[in-house]
Amino acid sequence: MTNDQLSSALPETDRTRHRRLREQGSLDRAQLDAILEAGFICHVGVVIDGTPMVVPTVYGSDGRNLYFHGSVASRSLLASPGAAVCVTVTHVDGLVLARSVFEHGVNYRSAMVHGVPRLVADPDEKWAGLRCLTEHATPGQWAYARQPNRKELAATTLLALSLEEASVKIRTGGPDDGEGPDAALGNWAGVLPLAATWGAPEPDPRLPEGVEPPQHIVNRSNTRAS
Amino acid sequence: MTNDQLSSALPETDRTRHRRLREQGSLDRAQLDAILEAGFICHVGVVIDGTPMVVPTVYGSDGRNLYFHGSVASRSLLASPGAAVCVTVTHVDGLVLARSVFEHGVNYRSAMVHGVPRLVADPDEKWAGLRCLTEHATPGQWAYARQPNRKELAATTLLALSLEEASVKIRTGGPDDGEGPDAALGNWAGVLPLAATWGAPEPDPRLPEGVEPPQHIVNRSNTRAS
Numbered sequence: 206m207t208n209d210q211l212s213s214a215l216p217e218t219d220r221t222r223h224r225r226l227r228e229q230g231s232l233d234r235a236q237l238d239a240i241l242e243a244g245f246i247c248h249v250g251v252v253i254d255g256t257p258m259v260v261p262t263v264y265g266s267d268g269r270n271l272y273f274h275g276s277v278a279s280r281s282l283l284a285s286p287g288a289a290v291c292v293t294v295t296h297v298d299g300l301v302l303a304r305s306v307f308e309h310g311v312n313y314r315s316a317m318v319h320g321v322p323r324l325v326a327d328p329d330e331k332w333a334g335l336r337c338l339t340e341h342a343t344p345g346q347w348a349y350a351r352q353p354n355r356k357e358l359a360a361t362t363l364l365a366l367s368l369e370e371a372s373v374k375i376r377t378g379g380p381d382d383g384e385g386p387d388a389a390l391g392n393w394a395g396v397l398p399l400a401a402t403w404g405a406p407e408p409d410p411r412l413p414e415g416v417e418p419p420q421h422i423v424n425r426s427n428t429r430a431s
Numbered sequence: 432m433t434n435d436q437l438s439s440a441l442p443e444t445d446r447t448r449h450r451r452l453r454e455q456g457s458l459d460r461a462q463l464d465a466i467l468e469a470g471f472i473c474h475v476g477v478v479i480d481g482t483p484m485v486v487p488t489v490y491g492s493d494g495r496n497l498y499f500h501g502s503v504a505s506r507s508l509l510a511s512p513g514a515a516v517c518v519t520v521t522h523v524d525g526l527v528l529a530r531s532v533f534e535h536g537v538n539y540r541s542a543m544v545h546g547v548p549r550l551v552a553d554p555d556e557k558w559a560g561l562r563c564l565t566e567h568a569t570p571g572q573w574a575y576a577r578q579p580n581r582k583e584l585a586a587t588t589l590l591a592l593s594l595e596e597a598s599v600k601i602r603t604g605g606p607d608d609g610e611g612p613d614a615a616l617g618n619w620a621g622v623l624p625l626a627a628t629w630g631a632p633e634p635d636p637r638l639p640e641g642v643e644p645p646q647h648i649v650n651r652s653n654t655r656a657s
Contacts, residue, residue: 246523246537248474250483257476257483259519261541293485297472299630302648305577306565307587311472315487339532343623351531351616361533383637390577393644397569398630399656404525408621411609418619422528430625 231373240294240316240373241266243431245342249273250291264292265338266368271318272325272334275362292318292366296431299398303380304387310376312396318371322364334363345421401430457599466520466542466599467492469657471568475499476517490518491564492594497544498551498560501588518544518592522657525624529606530613536602538622544597548590560589571647627656 247264250257264273271292294316301310325331335358339347353361380394403425406418473490476483490499497518520542527536551557561584565573579587606620629651632644 246521246539248476248485248519248521250474250476250485250517252478252481252483255478256515256545257478257485257517259474259476259483259485259517259543261519261521261539263537289482291476291483291485293474293487295472295474295487297487297627299633300569302569302572302632303576305579305583306561306573307577307579307583309565309568309572309576311489311568313472313487317485319482335532339535342535342537343526343528346528346535347532349618350529350535351533351613351618353531353533357531357533379633379635379637383635387577388637391639391642392575392577393632393634393642393648394638395632395634395644397632397648397651399627400630401523401625401627404624404626406528406619406621406623407525407605408619409605409609411605411614412620413617416617416619418621422619422623425623 231375232371233373236314236373236375237316237368237371238266238268240296240314241271241368243296243314244294247271247273247292247294250293251288263338263342264294265334265341267333267337268368270334270365270367272338272363272365273322274338275322275324275364287321289319289321290366297399298377299396301376301378301380301396302394303382304385304390304392304394305382308380308382308387310380312376312378312398313374315374316371317374318366318368320366320370322366325363325365328358330365331358331361331363334365335361338363343421343425345419349419349421403428403430457601458597459599462540462599462601463542463594463597464492464494466522466540467497467594469522469540470520473497473499473518473520476519477514489564489568490520491560491567493559493563494594496560496591496593498564498589498591499548500564501548501550501590513547515545515547516592523625524603525622527602527604527606527622528620529608530611530616530618530620531608534606534608534613536606538602538604538624539600541600542597543600544592544594546592546596548592551589551591554584556591557584557587557589560591561587564589569647569651571645575645575647629654629656 248259250259262273296314298312303309336347405426406422474485476485488499522540524538562573631652632648
């Protein structure tokens with residue numbers, strides 16, 4: 206399954222049409238994939254007894270589906286199959302510091318996926334989905350760690366959410382009040398960037414002496430995370 | 432209004448009781464305040480026509496209320512006052528890399544606030560709430576930038592969400608399979624930490640030469656963000 210099988214533009218639906226900040230919105234498929242690729246934590250929104258619940262969880266994406274653990278939202282999702290969710294992935298890139306408070310903002314990349322998640326029952330898809338999720342969070346880890354056994358697979362509830370209905374919002378660049386009357390105030394304006402980076406691996410104190418972290422973990426240290 | 436006026440334990444309600452990972456859940460007031468203090472982006476969950484929508488936005492907290500812009504969720508919140516929201520703030524602290532894939536996890540701190548947000552109509556509270564929101568994202572910026580004028584205040588919709596119904600989930604420490612049979616596998620296990628840090632300020636290209644960033648921005652560079 207490759208991205209080529211999906212059109213490059215995401216379909217516009219009533220939920221994905223951007224009403225407020227149209228200039229920041231996008232239905233571009235490549236931007237969606239890039240935002241999902243850059244992260245591993247999403248916020249899943251579900252409705253429970255009419256009220257919303259927003260839960261952070263790990264996800265993986267294969268370009269067609271977003272996979273996440275069903276246990277996260279078990280109260281609603283597993284009790285009421287067919288319930289819609291909204292999954293949002295956000296990367297914060299910096300604060301936009303304008304001349305006036307009113308023009309302050311945030312540089313960010315955010316993707317929002319809507320749909321009814323599907324319980325992954327097929328053993329092959331479940332295996333592939335869990336590998337996708339694991340590799341998405343930590344590339345190289347699926348082959349390195351002990352893979353799930355039959356009992357663990359049975360104990361794992363995996364959900365798949367189609368990426369068909371999704372949208373993207375991105376803000377980049379400096380403040381917008383550099384050419385208005387506030388430019389005459391003479392105060393500083395610009396962006397204070399924010400970036401998440403991986404630190405040095407911290408070994409489990411219960412490890413026997415001499416066990417070194419694998420190369421795919423060592424290589425990740427001091428690299429940017431999103 | 433100080434935190435002293437609130438009890439140190441948050442009330443347990445049906446929505447804030449932790450069902451799945453009880454050992455990670457907490458209703459501790461100080462932990463809630465610390466998590467909210469450490470961040471400035473939340474995910475607001477609202478229900479629109481029966482389906483959930485999860486939107487990232489900037490927030491501020493004064494220990495009693497969480498303030499955020501009403502425009503974020505205008506489609507539902509302003510059209511249907513009285514609608515419940517769920518606001519979630521999450522800090523990701525690292526990947527928990529266990530001996531087995533099944534035991535992998537994430538170290539994180541997350542706060543979830545439930546309630547019906549209130550439109551801030553009182554001009555004094557609106558002013559204080561906007562200052563709280565601005566100072567929360569960038570301490571020192573309210574006094575440095577031009578503060579809102581009457582027209583800008585009128586154009587700003589501010590919502591306040593009481594912190595009365597809230598809960599916290601935290602995971603810290605290494606993997607849990609160091610004393611089980613998988614310890615004999617001999618592979619590395621531990622935590623790969625993740626941290627967000629502020630970069631060097633990037634001046635707006637339209638700034639005249641010689642305008643230096645203020646000290647509260649300079650001081651923030653190379654410090655941890657959450």
